[in-house]
Amino acid sequence: MLFIALLILAAAVAYGIQLQKSIDDTIDQITAGADEHVPEEQLAKKKPLAILLLGLDSRPVVGGLNTDVIMVAALNPEQKSAVVVSVPRDTYVKVEGWRARKANSFYANVYDRDNLRDTYAQMKEVFGKFFGIPIDYVTVVNFNTLVDLVDAVGGIHVEVDQDMRYVDPTDGTDINLRAGPQDLDGKKALDFVRYRHSNHGETPESSDFDRNRRQQVVVGAIVDRLKSFNTLVNFNPILDAIGNNIHTDLPKAQIRSLIQTYLGISSERIRFIALEGSWRSPYVYLDEASLAQAKHALSEQLSDGGSDAEASRQ
Numbered sequence: 001m002l003f004i005a006l007l008i009l010a011a012a013v014a015y016g017i018q019l020q021k022s023i024d025d026t027i028d029q030i031t032a033g034a035d036e037h038v039p040e041e042q043l044a045k046k047k048p049l050a051i052l053l054l055g056l057d058s059r060p061v062v063g064g065l066n067t068d069v070i071m072v073a074a075l076n077p078e079q080k081s082a083v084v085v086s087v088p089r090d091t092y093v094k095v096e097g098w099r100a101r102k103a104n105s106f107y108a109n110v111y112d113r114d115n116l117r118d119t120y121a122q123m124k125e126v127f128g129k130f131f132g133i134p135i136d137y138v139t140v141v142n143f144n145t146l147v148d149l150v151d152a153v154g155g156i157h158v159e160v161d162q163d164m165r166y167v168d169p170t171d172g173t174d175i176n177l178r179a180g181p182q183d184l185d186g187k188k189a190l191d192f193v194r195y196r197h198s199n200h201g202e203t204p205e206s207s208d209f210d211r212n213r214r215q216q217v218v219v220g221a222i223v224d225r226l227k228s229f230n231t232l233v234n235f236n237p238i239l240d241a242i243g244n245n246i247h248t249d250l251p252k253a254q255i256r257s258l259i260q261t262y263l264g265i266s267s268e269r270i271r272f273i274a275l276e277g278s279w280r281s282p283y284v285y286l287d288e289a290s291l292a293q294a295k296h297a298l299s300e301q302l303s304d305g306g307s308d309a310e311a312s313r314q
Helices: 002-014 020-030 103-110 116-131 144-152 186-194 208-228 235-245 252-262 288-301
Strands: 049-056 067-076 081-087 137-142 156-160 164-168 173-177 180-184 246-248 270-274 277-280 283-286
Touching: 020 235, 020 246, 020 252, 049 116, 067 103, 067 116, 067 252, 067 288, 081 208, 081 288, 103 116, 116 137, 116 288, 137 144, 137 235, 144 186, 144 208, 144 235, 156 186, 156 208, 173 186, 180 186, 186 208, 208 270, 235 246, 270 288, 283 288
Parallel strands: 049 137, 081 270
Antiparallel strands: 049 067, 067 081, 137 246, 156 180, 164 173, 277 283
């Protein structure tokens, strides 16, 4: 969603839309470090960056502070490419100096509404140690962003990998999707990403690994949709979706540098890695080879030369 937000802001500039004040107001709204100075050599146009991306389900009835979407993105300006690693929410995480727990519970454990900078710093420490890389920034995204953005770009086209049927009257969830290629609006896109199992075994179950793969499919579809979206008629609702649902410690200068550097990046230049593992209640224990591959890919992407995203798929 951070990539998408940056692409949307960049698209506005590219299409010559005169909404500079609205864009500035939105950037001020999402960043905890808006006016922080960033040295020239630390800007995204010159330095590879690692960003921790966290997704919160803050629906009024059942939402909370558990981060059920966890991704680490490494961006390289020389290659104009990115590596994005998805972490299953129930992953057993044990790092030095921290009590072992599920990956998705760390944010709730350290959250301080009055000191988000410290909250973000602790999250960077945990997942930086876990992946063996320095993490520069954190971005927290509310799931509502997905719904609003997909609707604002006119929907997305994806291949739904299986039938999905689930109803939960407690929070109004009603997932009803059939396998095959189809166009999804925002609500259905979120259903596609969230689906885990049916009520009475009507449709197959999905693992966290399946959900991670679907997250990546949706992100790629939105990126591609933005590239072909010639008229940003819903630009103000898009800005509202970004401002209301995305928060980060990226300074304004760094956000602008990211926009300038990665304007026009396609899904082919983003390498997605979904960590694999096995479920032994109550945790997912990661496959060591899968984790080692992800660590290597992130580290390589953060090196000066980076790695070619397309070649890395081979």
